[in-house]
Amino acid sequence: MRRVILSKAGPDGPRRDNNMRPSIIKWTLISLCVLFIVIMLILPLATVIVYALRQGWETFRDAVLDEYAVKALKLTLLSAVLAVSVNTFFGLFASWAITKFHFRGKQILTTLIDIPFSISPVIGGLVFILIFGRIGWAYPFLTAHGVKIVFAVPGIVLATIFVTFPFVSRELIPLMQSQGKEEEEAAALMGASGFHIYRKITLPHIKWGLLYGVILCSARAIGEFGAVSVVSGHLRGKTNTLPLHVEILFNEFNLTAACAVSSILVFLAVVILILRNIAEFRVKKETR
Amino acid sequence: MYVELKNISKRFGDFQASDDVSFGIEKGKLVGLLGPSGSGKTTILRMIAGLERPDSGDIFIDGVRVNDMEASSRGIGFVFQNYALFRYMTVFGNIAFGLEVQKHGKKYIKERVGELIRLTQLEGLEKRYPHQLSGGQKQRVAFARALAPNPHLLLLDEPFAAIDAKVRKELRSWLRETIAKVGITSIFVTHDQDEAVEVADEIIITNRGRVEQIGSPARIYKNPATPFAAQFIGESSVLENYASLRGFHYVAGFDKAVIRPEFIGIFKPGKELYPNASVEGRVEDILFRGNILEVRLDVGGSRMTAYRSLEDPELHVNERVSVLVYRLFLYNQEQVRLIENDVISEKDSVFI
Ligand SMILES: Nc1ncnc2c1ncn2[C@@H]1O[C@H](COP(=O)(O)OP(=O)(O)OP(=O)(O)O)[C@@H](O)[C@H]1O
Ligand SMILES: [Mg+2]
Numbered sequence: 001m002r003r004v005i006l007s008k009a010g011p012d013g014p015r016r017d018n019n020m021r022p023s024i025i026k027w028t029l030i031s032l033c034v035l036f037i038v039i040m041l042i043l044p045l046a047t048v049i050v051y052a053l054r055q056g057w058e059t060f061r062d063a064v065l066d067e068y069a070v071k072a073l074k075l076t077l078l079s080a081v082l083a084v085s086v087n088t089f090f091g092l093f094a095s096w097a098i099t100k101f102h103f104r105g106k107q108i109l110t111t112l113i114d115i116p117f118s119i120s121p122v123i124g125g126l127v128f129i130l131i132f133g134r135i136g137w138a139y140p141f142l143t144a145h146g147v148k149i150v151f152a153v154p155g156i157v158l159a160t161i162f163v164t165f166p167f168v169s170r171e172l173i174p175l176m177q178s179q180g181k182e183e184e185e186a187a188a189l190m191g192a193s194g195f196h197i198y199r200k201i202t203l204p205h206i207k208w209g210l211l212y213g214v215i216l217c218s219a220r221a222i223g224e225f226g227a228v229s230v231v232s233g234h235l236r237g238k239t240n241t242l243p244l245h246v247e248i249l250f251n252e253f254n255l256t257a258a259c260a261v262s263s264i265l266v267f268l269a270v271v272i273l274i275l276r277n278i279a280e281f282r283v284k285k286e287t288r
Numbered sequence: 289m290y291v292e293l294k295n296i297s298k299r300f301g302d303f304q305a306s307d308d309v310s311f312g313i314e315k316g317k318l319v320g321l322l323g324p325s326g327s328g329k330t331t332i333l334r335m336i337a338g339l340e341r342p343d344s345g346d347i348f349i350d351g352v353r354v355n356d357m358e359a360s361s362r363g364i365g366f367v368f369q370n371y372a373l374f375r376y377m378t379v380f381g382n383i384a385f386g387l388e389v390q391k392h393g394k395k396y397i398k399e400r401v402g403e404l405i406r407l408t409q410l411e412g413l414e415k416r417y418p419h420q421l422s423g424g425q426k427q428r429v430a431f432a433r434a435l436a437p438n439p440h441l442l443l444l445d446e447p448f449a450a451i452d453a454k455v456r457k458e459l460r461s462w463l464r465e466t467i468a469k470v471g472i473t474s475i476f477v478t479h480d481q482d483e484a485v486e487v488a489d490e491i492i493i494t495n496r497g498r499v500e501q502i503g504s505p506a507r508i509y510k511n512p513a514t515p516f517a518a519q520f521i522g523e524s525s526v527l528e529n530y531a532s533l534r535g536f537h538y539v540a541g542f543d544k545a546v547i548r549p550e551f552i553g554i555f556k557p558g559k560e561l562y563p564n565a566s567v568e569g570r571v572e573d574i575l576f577r578g579n580i581l582e583v584r585l586d587v588g589g590s591r592m593t594a595y596r597s598l599e600d601p602e603l604h605v606n607e608r609v610s611v612l613v614y615r616l617f618l619y620n621q622e623q624v625r626l627i628e629n630d631v632i633s634e635k636d637s638v639f640i
Contacts, residue, residue: 180372182368182370183372183373183374185359185372186366186368186433187374187385187389188339188359189337189339189359189365189366190385190386190389190433191361191390192360192385192389193360200377200385201374201376204376205376
């Protein structure tokens, strides 16, 4: 093989990927990687689609267009949109505060933002039960005013916000740090207001990173199961998101329908993946 | 005084970046802030601009105390060390930014930017982005951007630091001429004494957060006020035992001396001007400096550097020569004193 011969050219060879027999190591690693991905990712996803279509196109369509499935999809998208909006807003001002100002406890704040990354989503659901649920301290107040949070849509949105909280700010902080303060100082010295500086100097720098963060956040929000499961109460057509709906169908041994609904999630994931790659490409290009 | 700093102090944590700094700058002057790295030059500049707050002391610009004035309302142009151009704006956009903030009309902005583009010789580059420019071009864009809103005071932080040596020389004289043309009071920071001497009307020497001396380059060169100024300006070597040189005696309170190349004459043995005033030395090294030779000497264990014209009789490494020291700066912790070679001054007085 050409590669082997080239590597024998020694240290001056035009391609020296690794010291010993590079091509063997290289191809072994690549094969292992591909094999792993096929077994762990492609195969299961393909199985979902195959199962979904096993009883024919009609059954698939019925399952997907089922009243409850559509409602679940709507709720999923609603909570994702709300969570992403809130977290984008939070991410923008948190990253601004952290990168552009000096203050005490900055390090602690940065660490706190990361909590949802390291904590189990179940806890993310549980905390809201403990605050707003029947045993929670805010419960009497809420019932007195006729507000229902737990086992209702607000709870689902809150839980989704909790788990997807760090995505946008995590993406923006390093980007804004790399920009430094000087461009903004230069603009300030010319009399520009804080908002003007943010719009003209900061935003153009972070826009692709922001989009990337938003996309990651959406993916996570749509797929969230654990936290949402705790606060949902699993009321069909009311508090069921798509992932929860899949679980219910599965527990009813309606495997075909479960897979059909899952395939909606798979489809959404693929769309997000494509968007993600575009955004990632732009971020890399800009930070070059 | 157009700009005046009075007893300015600034700490970063427990580091004293500015220590009781006071100086004044006349209107229309081009002043160089010269000092070694970390001596607090940038800190002073940033405090004048309002990007940093002094812990104590007052800053006056045009008679107005500006301590509590926002950076944005001080009307100062600032050129950053690494330019800090707006990377998502074209050259035109960068220069126009300050004018847009001032809400000028489109027509005026176009005219004014065109004016600055011509002044900074950036014609044809209006549509480029900063990453498509060379270092020297970026520097000029930064300069034009700072000048566009007609500031009353221009601050430049090491404006030539990121530019290679040859372009730097050209830009120096260009900057000096352009600032003279615009007639704006300017302060520029540098740690390169050649640059300061060449460009500035007046130099402020900083060291460890303090001002060592203020004055014209020639004045500082001839009359250094502090030991630091004596050593920092000019090519200089320090002598420990200056009393062993012929024509010099130990002066009480002064243990060390600074010697400059211009203070030294080299003669072939037997050809001395003042044999009684000369000491023997050995040529250690000879370096060609373009239009002059730099000669490293060993005189009784002390190292010194002298200049020699290419017209003078040729010297060789390790050659024995006669070294004549005309004068020295003696110094101690606080003081500097210039002393002349006794033998020469006596002789001269006899002749006169
Ligand atoms: N924001 C800051 N926080 C802490 N220390 C600082 C800060 N800014 C400056 N310093 C310290 O103050 C001292 C003076 O800094 P300054 O930037 O004024 O030096 P300089 O004379 O401009 O040096 P250079 O020629 O290297 O640019 C340095 O020792 C620096 O470490
Ligand atoms: Mg500096």
